[in-house]
Amino acid sequence: MPSPQRPSLRALTGVRFLAALHVVAFHYAPREGLPAWLDRLLSAGSHSVTLFFILSGFILAYSHLGAQEAPKVERCAFWAARFARVYPVYALGLVLMAPPWIDGVRRSMGGLQAEAIWELFTVGLSAITLTQAWGPGVACVWNCPGWSLSVEAFFYLLFPVLCLPLVHARPRGLWRAAAATLGGTATIVLLWLWVEGWRATSPAPPFGPDTWLKVAAYNPLLRLPQFLLGIVLGRLFCLRVKQGQGAGLAAPAQTWVAAGATLVLFAAPMSGAALAFRDLALMPTFSLLIWGLAYGGGSLAWLLGRSWAVRWGEASYGLYILHNPLYFYLRLADHRWGPRLAGSSPGLFFAIYVALSVLASVGVFLWLEEPARRWLRTRMISAACPPPLPRLPPDPPGLPVP
Numbered sequence: 001m002p003s004p005q006r007p008s009l010r011a012l013t014g015v016r017f018l019a020a021l022h023v024v025a026f027h028y029a030p031r032e033g034l035p036a037w038l039d040r041l042l043s044a045g046s047h048s049v050t051l052f053f054i055l056s057g058f059i060l061a062y063s064h065l066g067a068q069e070a071p072k073v074e075r076c077a078f079w080a081a082r083f084a085r086v087y088p089v090y091a092l093g094l095v096l097m098a099p100p101w102i103d104g105v106r107r108s109m110g111g112l113q114a115e116a117i118w119e120l121f122t123v124g125l126s127a128i129t130l131t132q133a134w135g136p137g138v139a140c141v142w143n144c145p146g147w148s149l150s151v152e153a154f155f156y157l158l159f160p161v162l163c164l165p166l167v168h169a170r171p172r173g174l175w176r177a178a179a180a181t182l183g184g185t186a187t188i189v190l191l192w193l194w195v196e197g198w199r200a201t202s203p204a205p206p207f208g209p210d211t212w213l214k215v216a217a218y219n220p221l222l223r224l225p226q227f228l229l230g231i232v233l234g235r236l237f238c239l240r241v242k243q244g245q246g247a248g249l250a251a252p253a254q255t256w257v258a259a260g261a262t263l264v265l266f267a268a269p270m271s272g273a274a275l276a277f278r279d280l281a282l283m284p285t286f287s288l289l290i291w292g293l294a295y296g297g298g299s300l301a302w303l304l305g306r307s308w309a310v311r312w313g314e315a316s317y318g319l320y321i322l323h324n325p326l327y328f329y330l331r332l333a334d335h336r337w338g339p340r341l342a343g344s345s346p347g348l349f350f351a352i353y354v355a356l357s358v359l360a361s362v363g364v365f366l367w368l369e370e371p372a373r374r375w376l377r378t379r380m381i382s383a384a385c386p387p388p389l390p391r392l393p394p395d396p397p398g399l400p401v402p
Contacts, residue, residue, distance in 0.1 A: 009062065011293040012055060013313035014304030019048040020316035023145070024323045024354065030346035037267045044266040046217070049148050050226055050279050051286045056152060057230020058237070058290055060159055061166075065235050067242035071167055073160040076385035082156040084376035089318050089369050090149050094127060096325035097143040136214035145321055147218050154220040155227045162228065166235050174236045178287075181229040185280045188225070192216050193276055216276075226283060233287055237294055251291075252298025258289035259300060311362065318361035318369060326357045 026045020034042070064078070065071045102120060109116040126132040127142045133150035140147055169177065196212060216222060262285045270278055293301045303309065330353050334342050341349035 009059070009294055010305035010310050011296065011301040012059070012290060012304075014306070014309035015289070015293060015313065016052070016055070016316040017309060017312040017319070018304075019051045020320040020323075021354070022048040023320060024357065027323070028327050028353065029350055032346070036269075040269060041263065041267040044278070047266070047279060047282055050223075050282055051289075052148065053151070053155070053223055053226040054230040054233070054283065054286050055290055056155065057227040057232075058234035058294075059230075061163065061231045061234025062238060064159075065163055065167060065231075065238065067238040068167075071163075073163060074385070075160045077381050078160055079156065080380035080384055081377050082153075084373045084380060086149055086152065086317075088372035088376070089321050089364060090130075090146060092364070092368065093143040093146060093321040093325060096322065097328070100325075100328055101142050133218045133220050136211050136218060139214060139218040143321070143324055145324055149321070151218070151220045151223050155224070158224075159231075163231060163235075166231060169235075171236060171239055174232050174239075178229055178232045178236070181225040181232065182280065182283060184225045184228075185283060186277075188222055189276050189280055192222075226279075229283060229287060230290075233291060237291065251295040251301070254288055254292030254295075255297035255300045258285050258292060261285040262289060312358060315358070315361040315365040318364040319357055322361060322364065323357055326360060327353060330356065 022042075022045045024045075025042050026048075029042050031039050031042065064073050105116050105119055106112050109119070123132070123138045123141045126135060126138050127146060130146075130150045130153040132138045132141070133147045133154070139150070166174065166177065262282065265278060265281055265285065293304065295301075296305070304313075331342055334340055334349065341352070
């Protein structure tokens with residue numbers, strides 16, 4: 001558990017549920033008859049993954065670096081613990097989506113011929129090894145939400161190295177590093193727009209627009225500044241708490257301003273270049289929201305820190321990874337044996353789907369995710385890490401993953 005001097009971050013666990021629910025709504029909430037601003041807000045659900053990446057870096061820095069003068073991350077134990085944390089539920093999502101995915105490949109290729117078997121093998125290997133985000137054609141093929149776990153796996157691989165220069169930096173240097181991550185993201189967006197403009201005007205473009213959009217959405221290198229920003233903020237937060245410093249501005253005001261700005265950016269009409277910069281604009285608002293909630297920012301932090309919100313936040317990883325297969329099987333049951341609510345009452349069907357998905361994710365957290373994590377963590381560290389066995393700090397409650 002975190003030390004008594006540091007906040008417990010319960011509100012950050014609760015906010016994960018809202019982010020996961022936003023992604024669910026982005027994929028499956030019915031849009032017909034909605035006001036334009038609400039349609040845009042729901043359609044911005046993919047940007048909530050950016051919050052997960054920043055939050056992941058923040059919590060890892062909080063847990064493994066803290067405010068120590070020379071913290072050391074034992075690589076073997078860290079990687080084993082991360083695998084134990086994310087892979088069991090991730091594997092469950094792959095198992096649940098395997099039948100419809102295999103059937104879809106079989107139908108599209110006229111049977112399980114050599115070409116179909118090769119596609120199943122290549123896509124399956126990339127998904128099982130958490131490398132699918134590097135290939136735009138396979139990133140979202142099996143259980144689509146798993147692409148972000150592929151990105152996280154890359155972050156986990158680099159974390160023991162990425163944190164080294166930060167542990168010797170003073171607060172002023174950390175603030176500069178945070179600004180540098182925003183500058184890096186802006187550079188990436190400008191470069192992407194330049195290449196997109198060149199591709200659109202080229203008489204023989206080397207790749208189609210769909211491929212280039214997938215690279216921008218899924219590639220781990222393009223998402224790395226978001227994770228780095230989270231690490232920097234987490235280290236800064238721990239140093240300020242150790243020194244008895246507050247949030248800067250009033251934490252309650254920070255959280256409400258950040259939440260309001262985030263909703264405005266979600267619902268604002270954007271297109272073209274402006275849309276490409278939305279993730280960049282959201283990085284400061286997400287950071288301010290995380291910062292304020294970490295300090296226990298007023299009524300919003302109080303609400304997100306309630307026991308029910310924390311429980312749903314702990315289960316949000318399962319909700320995120322499993323919401324795709326859960327929707328498929330509920331639609332299948334509704335079509336075969338139910339009143340076919342999906343067609344006649346899509347709003348009611350979506351409400352039932354969300355309620356059942358939340359219940360299922362809580363059950364998965366209690367009876368699969370946590371027991372499997374403890375079992376795997378102990379055995380993998382004992383089997384793979386050389387003696388003397390390193391001692392990792394326990395995960396803070398509900399360690400955020402996307």
